[in-house]
Amino acid sequence: MSFEIIPAVDMRNGKCVQLVQGVPGSELVSLDDPVAVAKDWVSQGARTLHLIDLDGAIEGKRHNAPIIERIVKECKPMGVVIQVGGGIRSFEDAAGLLELGVDRVILSTAAIKNPDLVKQLAGSFGSERVNVALDSRNGKISIEGWKKQSEHTAxxxxxxxxxxxxxxxxxxxxxxxxxxxxxxxxPTEELVRSVNIPVIASGGVTGLSDLIAIKRTGASAVVVGSALYTGKFTLAEAINIINEDIN
Structure with a gap:
């Protein structure tokens, strides 16, 4: 499978935002229509969309669920893969999204607190539809919207x-x-070497050279947010530089 550039559509209070270090109120970008943003990424060549309900991740309440439902309904017919995370705390939360048409759910806090949830979902819906987020600060996994630190490494x-x-x-x-x-x-390279399943990387992408560096770790994809939204490069430029890199 070729390396993939995945644009992020992070939602807070009904808007598409980009936060610094996940801190509410630190918005670099705030756009009024996440559905239009998602459709625009698909039109520019995105094969996968990364949707995160930040209210769900931070507060545990999935306030942006209706917007995610609209994105699924309007973007799925465009042939895009959709992965969703943020505030998925139970089997029922995840199952509801998968039954809605989401291709892959992203579990974070719920998986760390209840690892068997991963096994239950994989058994019911298939492993390919279950992704676990490992958000690392100073070498240890953070949970609950990055507000708490666990004792586990990625x-x-x-x-x-x-x-x-x-x-x-x-x-x-x-x-x-x-x-x-x-x-x-x-850290990405260490994780890639330790597992036999795809690793999607995220965090810190600023320029096109960062994309090449992450590709060469062996990761299967990279999620890009702020760099795209602030015009550091376009999605087309990102896709082209990856396609040109044959090493």
């Missing part, structure tokens, strides 16, 4: 979730997330 939990049936992992390096200062590829 490598430790990545292997555990692979055994439980997760079909892929989303690794976010919080230490670089939203700072627009470039990527640190070492």
């Amino acid at each position: 490598v430790e939990m990545g292997s555990r979730f692979e055994e439980l049936g997760a079909g892929s992992l989303l690794f976010t390096n919080i230490d670089t997330e939203g700072l627009m200062k470039g990527v640190n590829t070492k």
Whole structure:
């Protein structure tokens, strides 16, 4: 499978936003119509959309669920894969999204607190539809909208979730997330080497060279947010640079 550039559509209070370090009130970008934003990314060549309900992640309440439903209904016919995270706290939450037509749910806090949830969902819907987010700060996984720190490392939990049936992992390096200062590829490379399932990377992408660096870690894809929204490069430029890199 070729390396993929996945644009982020992060939602808070009904708007498409980009936060610095996930902190509410730090918006770099705030756009009124997330549905239009999602459709625009697809029209520009996105093959996958990364939808995050930040209200759900931070507060545990999925206020943006109606917007996600609209994006699924309007973008799925365009042939795009949709992955959704933020505030998925139970089997019922995840099942509802998958039955709605979401291709892949992203579990974070719920998976760390109840690892068997991953096994249950994989058994019911298939491993390929279950992704576990490993958000790392200073080498340890953060949960509950990055407000609390666990004692687990990404490598430790990545292997555990692979055994439980997760079909892929989303690794976010919080230490670089939203700072627009470039990527640190070492933690991503360590995780990629420790598991046999795809790893999607996130955090710190600022320029086109960062995309190449992440591709060369062996990650299957990279989620890009602020760099696209602030015009550091276009989605077409990102796709082209990846296609040109044959190493």
